[in-house]
Amino acid sequence: MDTSNAESDKPASTAPRRKRTDEIVDAIKRMIVEHGLAPGDRLPQERDLIAQYAASKGTVREALKALEVQGLISVRTGPGGGAFIERMSEGRAMSLLSNFLFAKNLSIAHIYEMRKALEPLVAASATPQIDESGLKRLEAIIAVYDHEPADAEERWTQRMAELDFHGVVAEYADNPILAFTCRFLQRLLKDLAVAQDIYLRPEPVERESGIEHQRDLIAAMRRRDVDAAAAILAEHMAEAERHMLGLQATLQDRFLVEAEAPVRKRKRRSS
Secondary structure, eight states: OOOTTHHHHSOOOOOOOOOHHHHHHHHHHHHHHHTTOOTTOBOOOHHHHHHHHTOOHHHHHHHHHHHHHTTSEEEEOSTTOEEEEOOOOHHHHHHHHHHHHTTSOOOHHHHHHHHHHHHHHHHHHHTTTOOHHHHHHHHHHHHHHSSOOSSHHHHHHHHHHHHHHHHHHHHTOSOHHHHHHHHHHHHHHHHOHHHHHHHHSOOOOOHHHHHHHHHHHHHHHHTTOHHHHHHHHHHHHHHHHHHHHHHHHHHHHHHHHHHHHHHHHHHHHHO
């Protein structure tokens, strides 16, 4: 029996069929873009969406609910109600991503692996764009932490400002994905429990070298030296990583010593 054409006669494999709800979600997103709908604009009425997509009321409502959970629309009831376009804030987008990473055992090392790769790129991207007012903002932020803190509250404010410095740099990057990712990494450091423990401890902070890097960065950006800006941030991130990991190791050692102390006391009493 000739089987030479048997394989070619078989139908090509197809991807699994998507849920109708997901198809409608994507179709509504395309409609928003194609019609140039802006925050505050209303989507077509539910009955019109049912007719347009030849779907049941339940399927359309499920699609609208999915869009609402994503933060793209809000659904209002009562007279004048309907589905309205929402502007998703950066904070909400970051919160959703943070929730996704909640159970991923995120570490300082993970975050700095990304920061070392991306922060030099964002500095290079921002250098041609930043104006004098932006550079003065960076100088003003440095003034928040260019001295020893008076108390724990000022110490915390200083550590947050050190991260805010890089957030301002990212504002001027011409790549929105790169800028968002760097600001997200900065937020992760602010929210990460072990990083907060480090920021709260009265450990000595090697701020002089970091501030020197940041001032060198401002000078490079002022003269529009893209390569220098990227190189400075690469060195700065590598140094910041070593510093944070060193503080983390010190903190962990201290926890171990504090945990073992009661055990040693009990042994001495029993001997």
